[in-house]
Amino acid sequence: MTKDAFNALLKTLEEPPPSVKFILATTEPHRLPKTILSHCQRFDFRRISLREIVERLADIANKEGLKITNGALVLLAREADGSMRDAQSLLEQVLAFAEPAGDKVGQSTVDEKVLQDILGLAERQILYEISSAVVQGDARRCVELVAAVVVEGRDLCRLSRDLLEHFRNLLVVRLLESGTKKSEGLASGQLLDLPDQEVEDLRSQAADLSLETLLDYFDFMAAGDEDVARSAHPRFALETVLVRLATLPKTLPVVQLLERLEKLEKKLSGEMRTVAGPIKDTLIQSPRAVASAPSAAVPIASDREKVWQDFVAFVRREKKFLASHLEAGTALELSPRQLRVGIVERHHLNYLQDMENLSALTNLAKQFFAADVTVDITGLAADDAARKNESLGTGAAEQGEGSPMVKEALRIFGGSVKTVRRENG
Structure with a gap:
């Protein structure tokens, strides 16, 4: 309605004719001016249940002489989505589609298949x-x-x-x-x-x-x-x-995961108790082995890469779509107070730099690291990202050479470590 039409309606509402009741039905009450709403009593129509719509449509179809199956009526009511007006409009389409036989419409039966053809719906x-x-x-x-x-x-x-x-x-x-x-x-x-x-x-x-x-x-x-x-x-x-x-992996319930972890912990603790005796005897007989044993500390470079992968996995569990953009990044700096991520692709960068998404990522980082972490998303050129990945690979290779198992493999087979790749999971 135009502004002039609303003014004319307002004039009618202010000076209504005697013995006249005016009813205005609309699906967009928010578009009515406040001056109109202030002169009206408002009644919001509730959603009509599927069963009520089916019963009403069946009554109308019977009076119109239309033979229609109950399944077709249910399909019509479902399409109406709680609106009796829409349900009746759809029924009118069915009545127009049904071929007349003699002077009556109702000689042809409308079933679900016919109705799906009329409305273009899949079974x-x-x-x-x-x-x-x-x-x-x-x-x-x-x-x-x-x-x-x-x-x-x-x-x-x-x-x-x-x-x-x-x-x-x-x-x-x-x-x-x-x-x-x-x-x-x-x-x-x-x-x-x-x-x-x-x-x-x-x-x-x-x-x-x-x-x-x-x-x-x-x-x-x-x-x-x-x-x-x-x-x-x-x-x-x-x-x-x-x-x-x-192809999506089935997600196990948390209860089942906890049960598996408990069984695994019991199994590992039993194996450790079994192996503990011989290791102690060996250490007593060969004191030099204690001096030559490698340090149990995990290398920092390896730690950073693993922590980054664990953080991405944590974000994936909480917000899959956010993680899909974060996976395209590289951890440039990872400390208890600072997380700096480099992104090459422009659409990933724009998404993560959005204030709402950055705030969500920061909150997840605080939960994961249990600290007040600042998250910074920066753009990277393709060459910078390649050099960064190469340097990470070199550092990981140097740390890999320090592993006792790797040293033994190099001694037996010869060769050298070129790069180290960490598999997810």
Whole structure:
């Protein structure tokens, strides 16, 4: 509405005609001037449940003589997303699509398949097939399923959003099932406004997945959905994110990790007690061995590289997207009070130098180092980065030559240490 139209409306509200009740329905109340709102009573419409929309649509379809299956009505109600107005608009499209037989519309039956053709939607079953392929680590199957959707002419951006919602639903079901009591919100439809059969299907699929794994799936799918929506080639973007999900390592629950650590500690402590006796005898019989034993201190250069890798891994656990930019950097300075990171690529540099991202990185550094660490992100030329990596490799090689195992290998096989590469994990 224009400003003049709002003024005319205000005039009507200030001097209403007798016996007239004026009702204004809008989805954008924030755009109404305060002078209009001050003369009105405001009532916000609540979200209508899936079951209520299905019942109302069934009643309308019956009066219009349209034969439509319950599954198709559920699909219509789901598309309406809690809005009765949108649900009725979609039903009007179905009525216009249905071919008349004689003088009545209702002789032709509309099922889920017909409705999917009308709205351009992929089958709900495809969501379970793709998510199952992701869980099984079958990246090839994921790509094949996307190709099948493309052949049918479905909207890939919509498929991506549906997959994001599907992983969210799996996460909610798993979260509720992990509690000691079943949530009342699940039974009332507050958390999952879905048919009972679909809730059972979600429970079945989420039963063997941990919360940590489902969180990873949702995080990656949420980031991938944004890429699909912005991409000029949504098929390529969707295939990429599904392949990444299928090849994503399964995250073990913290409880299982702690149990494994406890078992490993017990095993190592038992081995140390077994070996302790012979080592003590050897030291008594050969005092010279004590003098020639190497120092147990870890070299500083090796320490810095390991601490940097551990810090990047810590950031990856807390904020995956932030870590993806941090991994492109090199630790120029690493001390208890200062962390200076050099970045070559401009887009990584701009992202990490952003005030909000830099603040988040600084907070993570303080948590990791348990100290008041200052983080500085600086740009590097490609030549500077190469020289820095070369110097780190040389220092690591010098430290590697000091290792007793390396010395023994050089004595037996000959040769020299050129560089030392630290493997992750």
